[in-house]
Amino acid sequence: xxxxxxxxxxxxxxxxxPSDGSYGIEPGVYxxxxxxxxxxxxxxxxxxxxxxxxxxxxxxxxxxxxEEREMVKHLLxxxxxxxxx
Numbered sequence: 693x694x695x696x697x698x699x700x701x702x703x704x705x706x707x708x709x710p711s712d713g714s715y716g717i718e719p720g721v722y723x724x725x726x727x728x729x730x731x732x733x734x735x736x737x738x739x740x741x742x743x744x745x746x747x748x749x750x751x752x753x754x755x756x757x758x759e760e761r762e763m764v765k766h767l768l769x770x771x772x773x774x775x776x777x
Contacts, residue, residue: 695707695729696729696732696734697731697732698731699729699730699731700727700728700729700730702728703728704726704727704728704737705726705727705728705729706724706725706726706727707724707725707727707729707734708722708723708724709722709723709724709725709727709734709736710722711723711725712736714736714738715740715742715750716742716747716750716751717750717754721754721757723753723754723757725737726740
């Protein structure tokens with residue numbers, strides 16, 4: 693929260709934000725990615741390469757997120773973000 697509110701001064705920080713499809717994460721999924729922040733806004737750091745070890749860990753985390761979403765889906769009713777996913 694501190695970095696988001698006060699800014700990261702150009703330093704990369706991790707923040708869970710809606711994916712735009714970058715880093716191999718499906719659009720709309722909230723996922724932690726590197727960002728810079730200024731006065732309550734963020735900008736994703738793009739163009740970074742992902743090595744095999746990191747890809748494996750990222751895919752494992754993504755799988756866990758989808759499994760957790762499925763476990764609570766019935767509690768959320770007709771939430772359009774979850775519908776059909």
